[in-house]
Amino acid sequence: MKKSRKILVIVTMVVFIASIAASAYSVYLSRSNNKAVEGSHPILLSNASVPQKIANLIQIDKNIFSLKIPEGWEDQSPANTDFFQFLNPVGVVKPDLTGEIIEFVSVNKESLGGKKPSVYVSEFKKLLDSRYPQSKFVYSEDKIFIGDRPATYIETDNVIEGMNFKKFNVLIDGGNNKDIWVLNYNVWADNWNLNKDIIYQSAASFTDKTSSTTAQ
Numbered sequence: 729m730k731k732s733r734k735i736l737v738i739v740t741m742v743v744f745i746a747s748i749a750a751s752a753y754s755v756y757l758s759r760s761n762n763k764a765v766e767g768s769h770p771i772l773l774s775n776a777s778v779p780q781k782i783a784n785l786i787q788i789d790k791n792i793f794s795l796k797i798p799e800g801w802e803d804q805s806p807a808n809t810d811f812f813q814f815l816n817p818v819g820v821v822k823p824d825l826t827g828e829i830i831e832f833v834s835v836n837k838e839s840l841g842g843k844k845p846s847v848y849v850s851e852f853k854k855l856l857d858s859r860y861p862q863s864k865f866v867y868s869e870d871k872i873f874i875g876d877r878p879a880t881y882i883e884t885d886n887v888i889e890g891m892n893f894k895k896f897n898v899l900i901d902g903g904n905n906k907d908i909w910v911l912n913y914n915v916w917a918d919n920w921n922l923n924k925d926i927i928y929q930s931a932a933s934f935t936d937k938t939s940s941t942t943a944q
Contacts, residue, residue, distance in 0.1 A: 780818070782923045785930055788814070793909070796933035797833055798926070804832075811836050831893075831919065833930065834912045837902065837938070846870075848908055849880050849899055856895070862887040863895070874934050877901045881931075885917070894920035898931045903939040 785796035788803070790812060797814045805812040816831035840848055849870065856863060867883040882897040893916050900909040911934060913927055920927070 780816075780919050780922070782919075782926050785926060785933070787933075790937075792837070792936070792938045793835060794933075794935045794937065795833075795835060795911075796930050798923075798930065801833070830914065831916060832912075832914050834910075834914075835934075836910045836912075838908050838910055840902075840906055840908055845878070845899075845901055845908055849882075852897070852899065852910075853882060856882070856884060856897075860884070860886045860888075860895075874898065874900050874932060877903060877936070892917040896920075896924075896927060896931070898934070900934060900936070903936060909934070909936065 782798040784799040786799045788795050788797050792810065793812075798816065800818075801814045801816050803812075804815045811834065813832055813834040838848075843851075853865070853868070864885045865882070866885055867881065870878075870880040872879050872881060877900050879898055879900040882895075882899070884895045884897075886893050886895055893914060896913040896915065898909075898911040898913075900911070902908050911931055913931070915923070915927065
């Protein structure tokens with residue numbers, strides 16, 4: 729009888745210790761997984777392969793502009809507007825806290841509102857800084873041309889909920905002292921390092937169809 733009680737006590741202790749160890753390990757795994765998610769490249773949370781090499785560019789022709797975009801990116805432009813957006817269908821992730829974050833290029837023609845292009849560019853940088861407070865300006869160059877149009881490149885590193893992506897904005901003179909074109913590329917950091925040259929080619933292919941002075 730005493731022997732069976734001893735065995736029962738020993739078994740109970742073993743089960744108790746094992747349950748504590750399992751709980752501790754579960755907490756450890758949970759914390760480790762949370763850290764991995766916070767620090768991981770966002771595409772790791774989706775079904776997309778990482779990284780993604782852009783193989784080709786394809787020509788997109790709209791009534792007011794033309795542009796070469798990465799092959800496979802889909803036209804998701806709203807109807808009856810002058811805002812155009814082309815999305816990477818496999819560069820999408822939906823984190824719990826931030827909603828949908830996507831890879832895309834958008835094209836929009838903005839009014840200068842009587843401002844000089846240099847003033848608009850300065851205000852645009854401030855807007856980026858306020859919208860993405862964790863952003864870091866990597867590169868800005870205003871002595872370039874897209875075709876025969878003066879243009880400005882603005883490249884920033886951005887972080888949302890621990891996920892890193894690159895914003896590459898190209899501001900192109902509208903050719904009439906009234907407007908400015910804004911090209912906005914949103915690309916995951918790892919994909920940018922792999923594809924930045926072809927994205928530069930995409931930006932350089934832009935042609936304005938609304939003015940007699942067009943980029944070629």
